[in-house]
Amino acid sequence: MTATTTDAPVLLRGATLPNGGSADVLVADGRVAAVDSCAADQSRDVETIDCAGLVLLPGLVDLHTHLRQPGKEDAETVETGTRAAAMGGFTSVHAMANSTPTADTAGVVEQVWRLGRASGWCDVHPVGAVTVGLAGQSLADLGAMADSQAKVRMFSDDGMCVHDAVLMRRALEYVKAFGGFVAQHAQEPTLTAGAQMNESELSGVLGLAGWPAVAEEAIIARDVLLAQHVESRLHICHVSTAGSVEIIRWAKERGIDVTAEVTPHHLLLTEELVRSYNPVFKVNPPLRRDEDVHALRAALADGTIDTVGTDHAPHTAETKQCEWTVAAMGMTGLETALPVVQEAMVETGLMDWAGVARVMSATPARIAGLEDQGNVEEDGTPVVGSVANLLLWDPAVRCVVDPATHTTKSRNSPYEGRELPGRTVHTFYRGRRVVADGVLAEPFRHAPVEEAR
């Protein structure tokens, strides 16, 4: 991909690197041209941005985003969702397949991919459905989606679990043909019929049908064994329980090719919030116990969990301002992901900024096979010559979350009224400063798509 226009070079002066040092970083021709502690000689002819106090991170990569287009454009569109992503510091998002129609054919995934390119706020990689219509009955056109312009490698029925063991086995086997992987939404459906919240002492008191941890853990246990058996690659979406962490740790110790993701909200929020019956806290998998939150944080810090996926799930007001039991499940997350990770992981001392660069960019880019994303050294320093997908983050500010000010089309943020740290100051997407001084600037313009392949 090449830019239709090339932006003038920019010098990011005095940015703090994830390793704690500071550097001047030159962005030119859409790439990281130089990372130098004294790039002063270049500064005379180029625009300079004072980055003192700002942490320079690789652009964030989200493996788990719901952009709602096609089908639910009243909740989000590719345009609004990618704007929100840019504001959150993301330069790549993976659009889940549960749109209407389902992204289970080459046509739909190409449509989403084109909408993403037209928007130009960040890369949009469509996730292909594993089964037709997410119905869990028969495999979708996995190969056709892989061969499409969208080059789908990640397949998921997210929102639904591929619960049929044989079907899951076949999916894991089939995607090996083109280097794909299956991202499982681990939820045994028969154990969670009508489930409303984590099954616990609290669900009993609140009279809400429980979503037991075992419904997640049983599927993860089955699927890591299936992945081992067929020698394929498995990704576990939104791990939410301490027990799941133990199973994944066990699987990794055995060399099973499994990766796992945790959402920001499962790193910070607990089921106690459900006491309010406010549907903004209704999400799938549900908010769990404090013990789970701490196990998930520890697992993210020690690498058992590989990445943070936002599970950004925008919903319209009418599907949230209603009774708990009929409210839609999900929370917005793109614009609060890094603040939550800073709060839950960095400020608790569990993770440094190099770790953040790893779990929110380098590792998800590696999982998804993205060449242009997450290109950093071990210590988080951007690789010279790589595509300039960068985030300049101010970790010192603290803001009270007001969903009304969010860029996403929907307002279902569970953090409303909560003070969180950090703020996106600049987002560079393919060398273009798409967010400048905390506000959206101009999108990147991709070259026209070549029709013939």
Place this chain on the structure above:
Amino acid sequence: MGADPTAPRSDRARAARTVLSGADIQRVLTRIAHEILESNRGAQDLILLGIPSRGVPLAQRLGEIVARIDPSFDAAASVGQLDVTLYRDDLRRSTSRTPAPTRVPDRGLDGAVVVLVDDVLFSGRTVRAALDAVADLGRPAAVRLATLVDRGHRELPIRADFVGKNLPTSTAERVHVVLSETDGTDVEDAVVITDAEKEA
């Protein structure tokens, strides 16, 4: 509630003024008992209903005195209590909303001469509520009102038939009736006036 009006006050506050002592109260109740019997020409069909909280022990004391004067009066069967909480016109603003029991003598109120007994007659609103409550309980031949203290400031066209003591007060003052039945056996019966503003 709970503050002892007879306790020493701060220097700024005017001392509480006792207007009726325990002996005065007893004397006044005896006079009222005589007046009731005289106006009723005896004790027949007479029912005394105390209005909670302090009207209740006053009605009981009055009943005992009436029975001593006229042995035909069966105090146990003729003295009751009438709660007016649910008939008040200031329910939305009142602080105590749990009603006290209403106890009406077994023979009922129909045809009886009902004497309502309260401690302090002030705005008249409590008595207005009591008249409504009585009407829902039966149809007495007559309803009278006895009060230990009438402090004036009526807001309704209501007057007492039997008054222990007329007590001119300012609206800034508060009248406390202290009775051993309601306020504890360690205090002496009394009627005390304090300055409401300085009390707070």
Place this chain on the structure above:
Amino acid sequence: MRHLLSTVDLGYEDALAILDTAEEMAAVNEREVKKLPSLRGRTVVNLFLEDSTRTRISFEAAAKRLSADVINFSAKGSSVSKGESLKDTVQTLAAIGADAIVMRHWSSGAAQQLAESGWVDAAVVNAGDGTHAHPTQALLDAFTLRRRLAGSRGVDSTGTDLTGMRVVIVGDILHSRVARSNVWLLHTLGADVVVAAPPTLLPVGVGSWPCRVTYSLDEALAERPDAVMMLRVQAERMGGAFFPSAGEYTRSWGLTAERFALLDSRGGQVLQQPVVMHPGPMNRGLEICDAAADSPHNTVLEQVANGVSIRMAVLHLVLNNDPEA
């Protein structure tokens, strides 16, 4: 008390105030003029989004005896866009001038959501929400038990609690809002509460509830309870979903004629003649035998009468709420 939403957060003093107020309401219900002016000019809306004629007429009678204007709004919510209609519905009711909304709802937590939503200023009385709470049912059960207890001791029930009483709640605890509300309220009032149910009908975490738990009704009955509260068994729980068959349920957890006779002959902790309670309607032959259903120790009709008194008390207390308090 601004709203009545559940019994979990209902303190001892407030619970007693409701019961004591209900005593006075009961006295009114026994006299010729069954009317009080305390809610004159106020509007009470019975918003029933789930069928329950019994509870609705009980609230209706209660509101009318307090001179309130009553509007009944019954609608079985369709499964589509139920939520939107709640907000719109209650805002319509607010515009009509509802001072209190008595709501029966199929969704757990709906009453609390309404109270905290800011959609309306009206007082909210929970008349049963999903499988969460049914506080007025628990209050009328407690009221019934308290009267029996005071009666057996020959004292006035006003001001008393349930200390010394043992109450067994039997059956589908998992799905029962009546059980939930009773466990907390009866415990708050000093009773020893035992729940007896098949393990499949007990919620996860029931061990942390303020009650004892047993899988054996016979064990619970051997402890000489003063009251046995039989919960209605829903037909859809049978057939292997939660227990194998109606017959097996009755054998293990039904108040059979044998168990009823034993209960009666043993006597309770404080009541010589233990009482049998049921929130109604009863499944005769399933959870309760005819002998127990028709026994004078069955308080079902007493519970119905007491329900009106309790609901009068609750409406009086929430609507004549001191805004300063």
